[in-house]
Amino acid sequence: MGRRLSICNSIDDCDLAVLANESSRMTVADGRSFIEEGAPAHDFFVVTGGRVKLFTLLPDGRRQITGFAEGGDFLGLAASTSYAFGAEALGSATLCRFPHAGMQRLTERFPSLEHRLREEASRELALMQARMTLLGRKTARERVATFLIERCTHLDRPDPTRPVELDLPMPRTDIADYLGLTIETVSRILSAFKKEKLISIRSITHITLLMPERISTIAEGME
Amino acid sequence: MGRRLSICNSIDDCDLAVLANESSRMTVADGRSFIEEGAPAHDFFVVTGGRVKLFTLLPDGRRQITGFAEGGDFLGLAASTSYAFGAEALGSATLCRFPHAGMQRLTERFPSLEHRLREEASRELALMQARMTLLGRKTARERVATFLIERCTHLDRPDPTRPVELDLPMPRTDIADYLGLTIETVSRILSAFKKEKLISIRSITHITLLMPERISTIAEGME
DNA sequence: CGCGGCGTTGACGCATTTCAATCCTCGTGG
DNA sequence: CCACGAGGATTGAAATGCGTCAACGCCGCG
Known part of the structure; x- marks a missing residue:
């Protein structure tokens, strides 16, 4: 989960071949x-194509999706010795894998990369603050509205x-697990938004925000 | 919010005076x-004494406490240009303030510090994953149990x-806002735990876990 | 054409919130 | 020393938002 500006930016004109040496592609x-939650963390990943979802599980199967990642996003910062989350592809996805050892060689060679990684982590931390507020304090309506605006x-x-x-490439189940709701609630609220002419639902994955500002207002709890 | 091992560890035997030069104490x-949520972020902080709470607000006053910080904890990583959270003292607290500019001088002088900061951010990210699962997927009982175990x-x-x-230095309101519940619910559940002989409540701030393992089981949702 | 997976809709139940009353506890002043 | 008041904590009763359970619809695929 890192945004835009792939890490390559901190390497700039420098030897991209070195970077390629330390990484391997995978589909x-x-x-x-x-990524298996709790497994020993050996690699970082960068999403180069498609999308992935990150999540944590409770022993009985309850799932919280902690984020969606797509092209350019960075994965694996939320891990010390073992991964704090699991990850799986949402549709087929391509990734760049950077073993920790190789990454360390890179940061030694390009010190600014370390700073870049911290920035990435900071950005992610800021997002998570907002998401905690969503999960802890927002109503179902507000959550779905926030999700739409986020998208x-x-x-x-x-x-x-x-x-x-906008299109919602993920199934309802994933939206629900992301928002801390059930599929039924998500479905009902989208229907309600439709009835209120706030959105139109062209197809399951294809939605149009007819009044983005009003939805945004709802998202902030200012109804 | 950074744990143990204050950032000083990455400077070790090196010139601590330099570090002192770049920082200022405050009570x-x-x-x-x-820290005002949304205000331009000029400083990092390290908690040197007492405790503080970090939180985000919704326009109508709903509050989500995103963390408590105490001695040695690092604050301000979840901020790019502006703070993603507000912070206030929980009891009187002492802090070390590091202006960003000074911090940059420090990271240039002690490159390993940058790595240390990233580690700190990573640790924080991992904690937040767990907290999102708590807020999105756990029941009130599980949340309170988790809180106790966390403490x-x-x-x-x-x-x-x-x-x-253990002692809970924060008022019930803060616990509630941390767990995404109401004070009444927190209170009721603590009472229930007491009735079940899982804990004993010596005073408002002083609680004894009589059966830590069982509470831990509840916390994981394995009741 | 029919089956299976996902999504929607409806009816009902329940966990948690809301509203309200009472209880501590502790600091203040008579 | 005790009465008193105020703020937080607890407890109870009622309300409600969301979850659960279940039926139905939609659509793609064999």
Whole structure:
């Protein structure tokens, strides 16, 4: 989960071959898990294509999705010796894997990379603060509204008053587990938004925000 | 929010005077706020004495406490240009303030410090994953149990089967806002635990876990 | 054409919140 | 020393938002 500006930016014109040397590509099929929660953490990952979901599990199977990651996002910072989360592909995804050892060689060679990684972690921390507020204090309506706005912030939204089209590549189950709700509640609230003409649902994955500003207002709990 | 091993460890025998030069001490009175959510972020902080609470607010006043910090903990990583959280003293607290500019001089002088900061951020990220699971997926009972166990992990617990004494320096309101519950629910559940002989409540701030293991079991949702 | 997986909708139940009353506990002043 | 008051904590009763259970719909695939 790191945003834009892949880590390569801190290496700039420097030897990209060195970076390639330390990493290996891999492809993960839809639904395939490639990080096991609690497993010893040997690698960092950068998502180069497709999307992945990160999550933690309770012993009885309850699941909390802690984030979705896509192209350019960085994975594995939330890990010391073992991964604090599991990860699996959402649709087929391609990744760059950086073994910790290799990463260390890279940070020695390019000291600014270390700073870049910290920035990445900081950005992630800031996002998580907001998500904790969502999970701890927002109503179901507010959560779904926040989710929609979040999705449209991913895009570089042109005009906040104009309708925005967006697609939700993840199934309802994932949305629910991300928002700390059930699929039924998510479904009901999307239907309610539709009835209120706040959104239109073209297909299961394709939604248009008709009144982004109002949804944004709901998201902040200012109804 | 950084644990043990203050950042000084990465400087070791090196010039501590340099570090002192870049920082300034400050004391914050009980309940006084010293970081304003959303304000431009100019400083890092290290808690040197007492405790502080970190939180985010919704416009209508709902509050989510995102963490408690105490001696040695690091504050301000979850901030790029502006703070992603507010902070205020819980009881009177003393802090070390490091302006970003000074911190940058330090990381240039002691490159390992940058790595240390990343570690700190990673540790924090891992904790937050767990907290998101708590807020999104655990029941009230499980949340309170988790909170108790968390508190006792802060101590270096000797024997997990023996009773553990711990004090909760924060008011119920803070516990509730930390767990995403109401004070009433927190209170009721503590009473229930008492009735079940899982804990004993010596005073408002002083609680003994009579059966740490059982509480731990509840915390993981394995009841 | 029919089956299976996901999504929606409805009815009902329950955990937690909300509202409200009472209880501590501790500091203050008579 | 005790009465008193105020703020937080506890306890109880009622309300409610969301979850659970269950039926149904939609759609793609064999």
